[in-house]
Amino acid sequence: MSALASFPIAQKWPATDPSVIQLYSFPTPNGVKASIALEEMELPYEAHKVTLSDADVKSPEFLSLNPNNKIPAIIDPNGPDGEAIGLFESGAILLYLGEKTGKFIGNSARDKARITQWLMFQMGGLGPMFGQLGFFYKFAGSEIEDPRPRDRYINEAKRLLSVLEGHLEGRDWVAGDYSIADMAIAPWLRALDFYGAKEVLGWEGHKNLVAYLDRFLDRPAVQTGLVTPPRD
Template identity: 75%
Template structure:
């Protein structure tokens, strides 16, 4: 039996089976990247609900696993060289799980690099820009009278959407085959509905993207993963 007692997070979120991978997350666009990947690969795991409240993400137990106080994070008791490993950052988790299973990362070294570049495109562009758009439209930022911040993120979101729409002109998936890049990108596209910004960015004008998101959301693993961890 694996011993995970060296991870302080266990005191707050106890495990049932320490031999399987442990996921600490919440069903946000970043959080579901990990749960969808786990559902796609079929790896056994336990999901622990970590809310976005400071009492959870800023608790000493969670900070011991992710000092940046953001979900998701994982502990794999069956890590490299048979040692347990804890990881945070959704992109790093996707890459780790892809390397661990040999799935959704392409067939060749060239494939891996092409997939990774689109993963980085999401991490450095789509996620931060869409998140700021949501902040300035739906959340506290919408109280700011100066229109420039909101306009900046609307325009940048449109630019990024156009890049993706062009990339999908003659293929079903962003890097040619279904991969971790899609698991990173599509949840953020889906978040435009939650933010109420589809009309602002003229979502319906990106026909390749609308079809792409439908394909992604129709996958059984995505349907399961988008609801994990379950909320009480």
């Protein structure tokens, strides 16, 4: 019997190869963290497109794996102690895959602590704040006449960019060598273009961030991960 048989999500998104990691995702800034990590770590996997529609993320099958109805999520049929494991939350997935492979999480406890610190900076700050910026600057929140919500997230996004810009002075990557922290942070910087917010945030004035994002986007694994699974 396949290790996936006990996971209801596999009924809605059946596996072609149930022996490899199953990725349930969509190419959003959070979603591509997982696909980029899988590509960078050279892990065999199968990607299933889970759209952001209620029919997908609020389906009983998807909720059985992630009750918080957010992508990405994975099933590793070869999890700890040889038992299948399902995981949600992009940061948790990055840590799990890093631990599984021993890649991109540093070579010492000190390295790992530093990398985890910057991963949490993205999870607790950069992602949520940039997401709210997108809502109030580009999407439905932009119709609100009161400027205070929009100004709040513009100012907070500027502050976070300043933190990163200063930290990257003299550095290629945020936590020493290229790591899962970069796989988490850089996709959210890229999202500023989608939100049409680069100009209002003074993006071009951040020379370290501009060079950092260019370095990230030049990586072949990143280029594949950014379009996995395909939108169409």
